[in-house]
Amino acid sequence: MSLPSTAMLVVILVTLPLAAATLLFASGRQPRTLTLAAALLLTFAALALGFNVHLEGVSVHRIGGWAAPLGIHWQVTPSGTVMLLVTALVGLAGAVYGAGYFLHRPGPEGRMARVFMPLWLFAWGGLNALFVAADLFNLYVALEVMTLASVALVALSARRMALQAAMRYLLAGLFGSMIYLLGVALLYGQYGVLDFDALAAMLDVEDAGSRAGAVALTVGLLAKAAIFPLHFWLPGAHGRAEPPVSALLSGLVVAAAFYLLLRLWFGPLAGMLTFGAGTLLGVLGAGALLWGGVLALLQRRLKMLVAYSTVSQFGFAMLVFPLAISGNREPVLAGGTLLLANHALAKAALFLAAGTLVRASGSERIGQLVGFSGRARWAWLAVILASAALIGLPPTLGFSAKWLLLQTAVSQGAWWWLGIMLAGTLLTFAYLGRLLELALLDPAPGPSPPPVLTPALLVPALLLALLACASGVWAFDFELDGETFVRLEPGS
Amino acid sequence: MRAPPSPTASDPGNGDGLMHPVEITFDALLLFSMVVLAWQGVHARNMFRAVVSFIMFGLLTAVAWVRLEAPDIALAEASLGAGLTGALLLATLGRLAPERRGARRPKVVKLSTLPWLTMGLAGTTVLLAVTLTLPAPGLGEAVLAAMPAAGVDSPVTAVLLNFRAWDTLLEIGVMLLAVIALWSLGQDVLASKPRLPAPALPALVRLLFPLFVLSTFYLLWRGGHGPGGAFPAGALLAAGLVLALLAGAQVPERMRGAPLRWALGAGLFAFLVVAVGLMWAVGTFFAYPPQHASILIAIIEIAAGLSIGVMLTALFLGGEPTDIKGGGK
Amino acid sequence: MSLPPGTLFLLASALLFAIGAHGLVTCRHLLRKVLALNVATTGVFLLLVTLGRSGTAVDPVPHAMVLTGIVVALSTTAVALGLIVRLERRRP
Numbered sequence: 001m002s003l004p005s006t007a008m009l010v011v012i013l014v015t016l017p018l019a020a021a022t023l024l025f026a027s028g029r030q031p032r033t034l035t036l037a038a039a040l041l042l043t044f045a046a047l048a049l050g051f052n053v054h055l056e057g058v059s060v061h062r063i064g065g066w067a068a069p070l071g072i073h074w075q076v077t078p079s080g081t082v083m084l085l086v087t088a089l090v091g092l093a094g095a096v097y098g099a100g101y102f103l104h105r106p107g108p109e110g111r112m113a114r115v116f117m118p119l120w121l122f123a124w125g126g127l128n129a130l131f132v133a134a135d136l137f138n139l140y141v142a143l144e145v146m147t148l149a150s151v152a153l154v155a156l157s158a159r160r161m162a163l164q165a166a167m168r169y170l171l172a173g174l175f176g177s178m179i180y181l182l183g184v185a186l187l188y189g190q191y192g193v194l195d196f197d198a199l200a201a202m203l204d205v206e207d208a209g210s211r212a213g214a215v216a217l218t219v220g221l222l223a224k225a226a227i228f229p230l231h232f233w234l235p236g237a238h239g240r241a242e243p244p245v246s247a248l249l250s251g252l253v254v255a256a257a258f259y260l261l262l263r264l265w266f267g268p269l270a271g272m273l274t275f276g277a278g279t280l281l282g283v284l285g286a287g288a289l290l291w292g293g294v295l296a297l298l299q300r301r302l303k304m305l306v307a308y309s310t311v312s313q314f315g316f317a318m319l320v321f322p323l324a325i326s327g328n329r330e331p332v333l334a335g336g337t338l339l340l341a342n343h344a345l346a347k348a349a350l351f352l353a354a355g356t357l358v359r360a361s362g363s364e365r366i367g368q369l370v371g372f373s374g375r376a377r378w379a380w381l382a383v384i385l386a387s388a389a390l391i392g393l394p395p396t397l398g399f400s401a402k403w404l405l406l407q408t409a410v411s412q413g414a415w416w417w418l419g420i421m422l423a424g425t426l427l428t429f430a431y432l433g434r435l436l437e438l439a440l441l442d443p444a445p446g447p448s449p450p451p452v453l454t455p456a457l458l459v460p461a462l463l464l465a466l467l468a469c470a471s472g473v474w475a476f477d478f479e480l481d482g483e484t485f486v487r488l489e490p491g492s
Numbered sequence: 493m494r495a496p497p498s499p500t501a502s503d504p505g506n507g508d509g510l511m512h513p514v515e516i517t518f519d520a521l522l523l524f525s526m527v528v529l530a531w532q533g534v535h536a537r538n539m540f541r542a543v544v545s546f547i548m549f550g551l552l553t554a555v556a557w558v559r560l561e562a563p564d565i566a567l568a569e570a571s572l573g574a575g576l577t578g579a580l581l582l583a584t585l586g587r588l589a590p591e592r593r594g595a596r597r598p599k600v601v602k603l604s605t606l607p608w609l610t611m612g613l614a615g616t617t618v619l620l621a622v623t624l625t626l627p628a629p630g631l632g633e634a635v636l637a638a639m640p641a642a643g644v645d646s647p648v649t650a651v652l653l654n655f656r657a658w659d660t661l662l663e664i665g666v667m668l669l670a671v672i673a674l675w676s677l678g679q680d681v682l683a684s685k686p687r688l689p690a691p692a693l694p695a696l697v698r699l700l701f702p703l704f705v706l707s708t709f710y711l712l713w714r715g716g717h718g719p720g721g722a723f724p725a726g727a728l729l730a731a732g733l734v735l736a737l738l739a740g741a742q743v744p745e746r747m748r749g750a751p752l753r754w755a756l757g758a759g760l761f762a763f764l765v766v767a768v769g770l771m772w773a774v775g776t777f778f779a780y781p782p783q784h785a786s787i788l789i790a791i792i793e794i795a796a797g798l799s800i801g802v803m804l805t806a807l808f809l810g811g812e813p814t815d816i817k818g819g820g821k
Numbered sequence: 822m823s824l825p826p827g828t829l830f831l832l833a834s835a836l837l838f839a840i841g842a843h844g845l846v847t848c849r850h851l852l853r854k855v856l857a858l859n860v861a862t863t864g865v866f867l868l869l870v871t872l873g874r875s876g877t878a879v880d881p882v883p884h885a886m887v888l889t890g891i892v893v894a895l896s897t898t899a900v901a902l903g904l905i906v907r908l909e910r911r912r913p
Binding site: 007008011015018019022023025026027028061062063064065066069070071072115118119122125126129137138141142144145148149151152155156158186189190191192193208209212 | 619665668771780
């Protein structure tokens with residue numbers, strides 16, 4: 001039996017979540033069964049796509065058979081496929097966890113499950129549409145799907161704090177979209193195209209209008225990716241949401257906005273990645289890295305610590321831009337993509353495990369968490385593995401990603417950036433180490449009788465963390481073969 | 493196939509810069525009022541006045557669209573941008589506690605005005621300077637060239653439902669998502685509110701409602717060759733439904749629950765079925781075979797139009813309509 | 822009296838954008854923030870369509886983009902207003 005064609009797999013990946021969500025919303029029956037079936041199918045489709053891309057490399061698909069610039073294209077790239085795969089894994093894990101988590105929840109459980117699942121699928125569909133899109137305006141609509149689904153998911157925990165966080169997130173997200181759309185308008189006014197490849201071919205690096213457009217696109221996406229100083233909305237939204245929601249948001253939604261930055265700056269806007277632009281983005285990254293890291297160290301509540309860690313980790317990811325100013329960009333892009341993948345798996349695992357630990361302990365305070373005992377020990381194991389991946393200990397995926405970036409930094413003699421990367425890694429080590437030390441050496445007794453921890457609350461986090469740790473070995477073979485990114489000669 | 497309408501560009505933005513002084517004066521007045529209303533819409537002391545200014549701003553924007561030869565957008569702006577958004581804003585205002593409606597001065601973050609003013613002026617100037625230099629080649633000719641195979645005569649409908657149909661599918665998704673998001677926040681909010689105290693309204697609505705439905709179908713049919721189509725049609729249907737709700741109508745008992753949900757999902761579903769069906773039949777996602785394009789687009793348009801009408805009404809309701817006993821589904 | 826094509830509309834679009842962005846940052850009341858956002862978005866729409874007119878043929882693509890944008894803006898505004906009402910109900 002041969003695998004379905006790449007085009008067919010892409011169609012499945014982008015339409016199945018929307019179809020399943022609509023069906024689920026309309027019929028309201030069997031939310032768990034239907035969602036899990038869809039999630040499994042999507043995961044298989046993503047795996048098959050990964051296999052196809054490994055064999056065939058980059059492929060372009062015309063929607064409706066219309067060629068650019070009139071029609072919209074999908075572009076299946078190795079980096080995009082990595083993101084699709086990670087989305088599928090986190091999506092599946094989150095759906096399983098959600099099914100278990102809301103089952104034992106006091107209150108209107110039925111409503112939660114009925115509303116959570118369609119929103120989850122919508123977010124998934126939006127993400128998949130983003131990772132294959134190669135059209136500025138199509139990205140805008142897909143971004144809106146993702147943002148709106150995320151906001152609704154945050155608001156699902158109907159406490160006032162969560163609603164406030166959702167509102168702030170919505171405003172920040174809409175502000176981002178508006179600025180992004182301004183960028184689209186400026187670039188369309190200049191070139192009359194929306195397609196990435198057409199834009200890359202026409203882009204005049206010196207032109208003022210194009211520069212203004214590039215700045216607007218970037219600022220919009222920075223707001224959506226919560227990059228310092230536009231990060232203000234993230235800790236609340238991620239820290240106050242229900243655990244599976246936090247996992248999706250921190251692991252994937254922020255990463256998707258960041259991935260688009262990569263996609264634009266290593267794609268159509270590659271010519272504009274000059275010393276000034278790259279350094280500015282790098283400085284923002286350094287700010288985020290330090291600010292988020294220090295605040296993570298100061299948090300007293302588990303999920304807020306993990307949320308601030310996200311701000312810090314994306315600051316680290318921003319360092320790919322100064323490293324790509326000159327020289328070969330391929331390893332930098334590969335490193336950046338793997339960093340996102342590692343963060344998605346590890347952070348999702350961390351949030352899911354955190355949710356389980358909070359439930360087991362009956363408290364969110366780090367000082368009152370139960371120790372390494374009973375079934376909670378499996379959640380702790382996930383925390384430890386995910387921490388190793390986030391810090392970047394060998395042989396995790398985080399190590400491979402950071403190694404690629406460190407090598408580039410060394411070969412370019414970029415000592416400043418190298419120093420910041422090391423500082424970031426140390427900070428990560430510090431706040432995660434503090435968490436483990438506090439909780440494991442000084443555990444609280446926890447409520448009695450202890451709440452039931454079903455396998456659904458333990459296994460997904462553990463598997464995600466294991467994947468983040470185990471896929472590092474494979475990652476060194478990751479190649480961006482044929483991904484059409486511009487190479488600049490050093491000094492040009 | 494009819495020949496595509498010849499693009500005439502008579503008017504303010506184009507070409508040789510020869511504009512009649514009357515036109516310039518009209519545009520200047522229009523745009524000036526828009527800017528003033530926009531400012532009031534954001535900063536008016538009284539919240540109610542702010543909202544009303546914003547609605548008027550929306551109506552003037554619709555006029556601006558007409559001046560820019562964009563009748564489709566004018567229709568959508570008047571019905572959605574000004575009409576439905578206005579109704580939503582007023583309803584929201586009614587649901588806020590009186591002291592929050594704010595007869596007081598809007599709090600402004602304490603920052604001296606000067607830097608803001610300078611930055612604002614500088615930003616606006618830069619933006620204007622940049623936009624003035626844009627050559628704006630556009631895709632007008634590419635669209636014209638492809639029109640014979642589009643299956644519809646209106647270029648805007650062709651872009652929406654054929655060339656860039658994937659955008660439109662996702663957009664219907666955004667709308668459905670907004671309904672689900674609102675419903676996830678809680679139950680129907682309007683139900684417990686007193687209706688408009690206008691005695692003549694119910695009779696008027698009974699009289700008008702068939703007209704709304706008729707015009708909806710007219711716009712749906714017209715969308716194929718002129719301004720109109722699914723969105724304005726849906727908006728009009730929603731306007732009729734919202735008016736009926738304001739006049740005291742209830743969502744009928746047997747429509748609640750599953751039938752309503754299916755009606756809400758129908759638009760996105762029709763889109764997905766056609767798009768994926770074509771993938772299966774033709775081998776390319778969303779590729780209408782030229783001989784069937786018209787009929788397929790018509791199917792999507794009708795399903796989307798009706799569904800949009802219901803979705804917009806649901807957005808206005810702000811929550812899932814439930815049984816009076818409060819049982820829900 | 823002659824002006825470069827679309828100058829007035831571009832000027833208005835820049836002003837609307839500025840008013841909206843300024844309002845979004847400075848206003849405290851959430852409802853005002855939502856209105857400001859809508860004003861700024863209208864500015865962007867105006868820019869898109871004005872730019873769609875300068876070519877040889879009227880360009881329907883920006884028209885389609887703005888139609889899509891209006892629907893998206895309405896949907897997000899509805900959710901924002903819903904959140905504002907819910908927040909109001911839970912005021913301590």
